[in-house]
Amino acid sequence: MAIAKEIKLDLDSDLELPPAFADRNQLEQVLTNLVVNALNYTPRGGSVVVTTGRGQMNGNTAVWCRVSDDGPGVDPIDLPHLFDRFYRGQAALESGEPGTGLGLAICKEIIERHNGKLDVSSQPGQGAAFTVWLPADKSTLIQQAEEDKDSQAEPAPASD
Numbered sequence: 001m002a003i004a005k006e007i008k009l010d011l012d013s014d015l016e017l018p019p020a021f022a023d024r025n026q027l028e029q030v031l032t033n034l035v036v037n038a039l040n041y042t043p044r045g046g047s048v049v050v051t052t053g054r055g056q057m058n059g060n061t062a063v064w065c066r067v068s069d070d071g072p073g074v075d076p077i078d079l080p081h082l083f084d085r086f087y088r089g090q091a092a093l094e095s096g097e098p099g100t101g102l103g104l105a106i107c108k109e110i111i112e113r114h115n116g117k118l119d120v121s122s123q124p125g126q127g128a129a130f131t132v133w134l135p136a137d138k139s140t141l142i143q144q145a146e147e148d149k150d151s152q153a154e155p156a157p158a159s160d
């Protein structure tokens, strides 16, 4: 799809992320929806990039995955309705791409069921960025912190 539209599709992921529990198929569905939207609504010759990282959500460690494009962005009139079922916005009308307006509503529902959040930021004319946030697995974080503490407490190996 990206090749057919001559869109540059890049992945720039942080490989040192803590794990997050999620249903693999559902998460794949969400990310596919976001990437397909970006490819659909970004004009020929544009670029789409997927980045990942870690941050804070409600005071807890979370991981995020962001799909950004340099397409038309989201019209301010559309912003409050973007995640409504069957809502299709300006970018969809302009692109002429067929669709039902259900994709983002489903994505939001899936992510909220995982105690995460899906947000959008966009400057009209300067592209859109959709970010999926998922809470990092607490037990892994505690285990990691303890391992780090233990490794610091270890005496230096004797040298002879």
Ligand SMILES: Nc1ncnc2c1ncn2[C@@H]1O[C@H](COP(=O)(O)OP(=O)(O)OP(=O)(O)O)[C@@H](O)[C@H]1O
Pocket: 037, 038, 041, 069, 071, 072, 073, 074, 078, 082, 087, 088, 089, 090, 091, 092, 093, 098, 099, 100, 101, 102, 103, 104, 105, 127, 128
């Ligand atoms: N990357 C994007 N850039 C600009 N507008 C976007 C982007 N992604 C989504 N939108 C806007 O949000 C609207 C809702 O997106 P959503 O994915 O829910 O539906 P859709 O793509 O129109 O149809 P489908 O149900 O086939 O996904 C789109 O119609 C479009 O106006």
Ligand SMILES: [Mg+2]
Pocket: 033, 036, 037, 099, 103, 104
């Ligand atoms: Mg869609």
